[in-house]
Amino acid sequence: MADKNYYTVDPQGKLRCLKCGVPLEKGKAKFLYLDNGFPVELPVCPVCGFVYVPEELALGKVLAVEKALEDK
Amino acid sequence: MIIEERGSTHVYKQIRMLSKEELERLESRCVHEQPAFCVAACPLKLDAKALAQAVSQGNFDEARKLYEKIAPFPHILAAGCDAPCEAKCRLTERGDAVDLRALEQAAMAYGQRGRARGVLRMKKRKTAAVFGSGLYSLFLAGELNKKAYPVTVFCREDDADAFIAAGAGFAPPEALAADAALLKETDIAFRFSTDLSRELIEEQRERFDVLCLSPELYASLYPEGSADAALQYDRENRLVSGSPRGVTETAFCAKKAALTVDRLAQNLDPGNSRGAEGPVETRLYTDVSGAEALARVPHQGLYTPGEAVREAGRCLQCRCDECIKGCAYLQHYQKFPRVLTREIYNNVSIIMGDHMMNKPINACSLCGQCSVTCPNGYDMGEICHLARQNMVSTDKMPLAPHEFALMDMLFSNNEAFLCRPQPGFETCQYVFFPGCQAAAIAPETVKAAYLDLCRRLDGGVGLLLGCCGAICDWAGRYELYDQTKEFIRRELARLGDPTVIVGCPSCKKELAGYGELKLVGIWDVLLRLGLPEGARGLERPAALHDSCGARGDPGTQEAVRSIAKALGVRLEDTPYSGDRSPCCGYGGLTAYANREVAGEMTAKCLERSDAPYISYCMACRDRFARQGRESRHILELVYGTDAGDPPDISQKRYNRLTLKKELLWELWHEETREMKLDFELRFTEEALRLMDERMILKDDVIAVLEEQRRTGQAVFDADSGLTAACRRVGNVTFWVKYTPLDNGGYLVRSAYSHRMQVVRRQG
Incomplete structure (x- = not known):
């Protein structure tokens, strides 16, 4: 089955996990809110699995979806 | 401390907010959609208000169109209209009614006849005959023609001009000529020069479905008949007729008669379903x-167009928007209470889908201003409050709009909470309850007030620093409110149930809702004791802003004015003061749930005067100062303190903690353990601005950085050169962007948050 992603952020080698000392890679993640889930691709550390949510994403798309769900 | 987020968007629970009857009873209080007085008075249902408006704009064509709608022969009607609307014009209370009759004539004289004369309509099969002449016959034939009945008029006159003149001798020749032209355009058939007798009429029963008689003919040929005035119908003789007086009544009776013909032609009872x-x-x-x-x-004779425009311009365009005029919230949503209530009711009733009214429900300040400005006491706040409680009870209330305020309340009643009897007393006669915002915004003032009360009152004055529960009450969190109430009650019981000296009118109102508490405002106590030394007013005249918490509490409003007078303050009169005062934007948690509307509320308060504002609620003081207005709480003047520039959200918490610490040490000699950071923490100005805007506390930032130190987890962004770390605290994930300092500390450059949780996904 084709993988569905609502949103993709590619770190393009510009982000680095300070704990593991490796660049973050585009990886599979999921946003969860009020019993709803959204598969996305975000910068993820290939070693420890830390997922990075950039400021623009948090204040843009994420906030908009939060607000929409809150009024469901 | 955490407040549970609602579990899911898939909630199917439903509880009715109001019964249908209660809803209708509430809605009926809003008279915004009621007809204007002139419109209601017109039996022909002329929209005189719209006509006056069109004329005032010089739009005589539109005015004429409105008038032509109500009468088949509008020139004659305008010439003879008795204008019952004028007697009902509200201007009669102050002066002359608008000369609506003259405006009708002007509309007919200067307006162009509408080009579209209706769509081509098929004539009906049933037929009607009208016997006799006169105004009634003329109007009735016209009405029936409008209803597309084939009409035949039997009259003694020899031609249409004579027929018209017989009906409307009062009208000027030009009006007669104009309507004669209209009559000739119709396909009303005439039997001129007819000898009208009872026999003739009875003969025609076979040819026509309905027979109508002029009043004069009816009276002379059927003296035994008695036509029903409401129906214009003689059931016995099966004849349509009546006995109207005056031009307007005749036009109205012709309309009623035409409706009766309509019903009879369809073999329906003329008495039913008339609307x-x-x-x-x-x-x-x-x-x-x-x-x-x-x-x-x-005017002499007809108005000139210019005169008509001026006369129509006097029309008040009667409408009720008393609530909207004073309320930024209603102005923002551009809806009057009846419509808003219905939409809110529907919003809480829907199970699935978008709840479009959640925002308006949470944007009202619940201040009750509308309950005073509305002539019928409509209280939108009551409805929004009920809706919030309903949403909480069905688990449909999102936490996001109120979480910060609720967490702040929990902070006030936990870390920052303090309840002690006066040193040297076990129980007290009084307890000072300044309110959470007073301690957060003006801690020095709270301290000065408390020390003053201790010094000048006998019987011991305890101190209670905490929240009265208004925050969770406003949020509709009734369970949390009950818990808070119990908690405060228990604390008061420990002090021996003293009289509560409140420093905030909203606390006073909230605590009054507890029942059985003895309450007094600090303003009343100060008036009794006299002002302390050093109390001084402002040099410049000031405007007094009444707190929405003091609505319906004239004692408090007067006491504060008396104190201001004793301080030598020259108070300016402002519109919307006293019970009509608007909310500053803090009430009902608007400041948290909808910053935009809260900002408009503050602006609405400040537009009343350019003078410095004196208030007696610390939240008002804070919001006005944030807008750059010189703003003082009355207690700052009484105690010669100045809380200065408004604190940010972190400072508000720090102020409460510091006040508690200082008082515990100075009065009760208790030391509080101070939490010291073991790393240096600095913020850029921009970071502090963003944090205040995004409601992120320094404590949230510290929580993130402590986690970062423990786990070493962070992301370095080569583009910006900044490091980012995060931590989930309660229902929110906080991110901090920083530059590491050489000593292992942090220079915070930005912070942001999201409520969604993010997890890694396999496969």
């Missing part, structure tokens, strides 16, 4: 105090 006929009662309210042009524009 609303004639003049109606209106419950509209209009404030006429602002009316300026009270005298009629004089």
Whole structure:
């Protein structure tokens, strides 16, 4: 089955996990809110699995979806 | 401390907010949609208000169109109209009624006849005959023609001009000529020069479905008949007729008669399903105090167009928007309470889908201003409050709009909470309850007030620093409110149930809802004791802003004015003061749930005067100062303190903690353990601005950085050169962007948050 992603952020080698000392890679993640889930691709550390949510994403798309769900 | 987020968007629970009857009872209080007085008075249902408006704009064509709608022969009607609307014009209370009759004539004289004369309509199969001449016959034939009945008029006159003249001798020749032209355009058939007798009429029963008689003919040929005035129908003789007096009544009776013909032609009882006929009662309210042009524009004969425009311009365009005028919230949503209530009711009733009214429900300040400005006491706040409680009870209330405020309340009643008897006392006669915002915004003032009360009152004055529960009450969190109430009650019981000296009118109102508490405002105590030394007013005249918490509490409003007077403050009169005062934007948690509307509320308060504002609620003081207005709480003047620039959200928490610490040490000699950071923490100005805007506390930032130190987890962004770390605290994930300092500390450059949780996904 084709993988569905609502949103993709590619770190393009510009982000680095300070704990593991490796660049973050585009990886599979999921946003969860009020019993709803959204598969996305975000910068993820290939070693420890830390997922990075950039400021623009948090204040843009994420906030908009939060607000929409809150009024469901 | 955490407040549970609602579990899911898939909630199917439903509890009715109001019964249908309660909803209708509430809605009926709003008279915004009631007809204007002139419109209600007109039996022909002329929209005189719209006509006056069109004329005032010089749009005579539109005005004529409105008038032509109500009469088949409008020139004659305009010439003879008795204008019952004028007697009902509200301007009569202050001066002359608008000369609506003259405006109708002007509309007919200067307006162009509408080009589209209706779509081509098939004539009906049933036929009607009208016997006799006169105004009634003329109007009735016209009405029936409008209803597409084939009409035949039997009259003694020899031609149409004579027929018209017989009906409307009062009208000027040009009006007669104009309507004669209209009559000739119709396909009304005539039997001129007919000898009208009872035999003739009875003979025609076979040829026509309905027979109508002029009043004069009916009276002379059927003296035994008695036509029902409401139906214009003689059931016995099966004849349509009546006995109207005056031009307007004749036009109205012709309309009623035409409806009767309509019913009879369909073999229906003429008495049923007639709809609303004639003049109606209106419950509209209009404030006429602002009316300026009270005298009629004089005229001899017909108004000139310019005179008509001026006369129509005097029309008040009666409507009730008393609530909207004073309320930034209603102005923002551009809806009057009846509509808003219905939409809110529907919003809480829907199970699935978008709840479009959640925002308006949470944007009202619940201040109750509308309950005073509305002539019928409509309280939108009551409805929004009920809706919030309903949403909480069905688990449909999102936490996001109120979480910060609720967490702040929990902070006030935990870390920052303090309840002690006066040193040297076990129980007290009084307890000072300054309110959470006073401690957060003006801790020095709270301290000065408390020390003063201890010094000048006998019997011991305890201190209670905490929240009265208004925050969770406003949020509709009734369970949390009950818990808070119990908690505060228990604390008061420990002090021996003293009289509570409140420092905030909203706390006073909230605590009054507890029942059985003895309450007094600090303003009343100060008036009794006299002002302390050093109390001084402002040099410049000031405006007094009444707190929405003091609405319906004239004692408090007066006491504060007396204190201001004793301080030597020259108070300016402002519109919307006392019970009509608007909310500053803090009430009802608007400041948290909807910053945009809260900002408009603050602006609405400040537009009343350019002078410095004196208030007696610390939240008002804070919001006005944030807008750059010189703003002082009355207690700052009484105690010669100055809380200065408004604190940010972190400072508000710090102020509460510091006040508690200082008082514990100075009065009760208790030391509080101070939490010291073991790393240096600095913020850029921009970071502090963003944090205040995004409601992120320094404590949230510290929580993130402590986690970062423990786990070493962070992301370095080569583009910006900044490091980012995060931590989930309660229902929110906080991110901090920083530059590491050489000593292992942090220079915070930005912070942001999201409520969604993010997890890694396999596969």
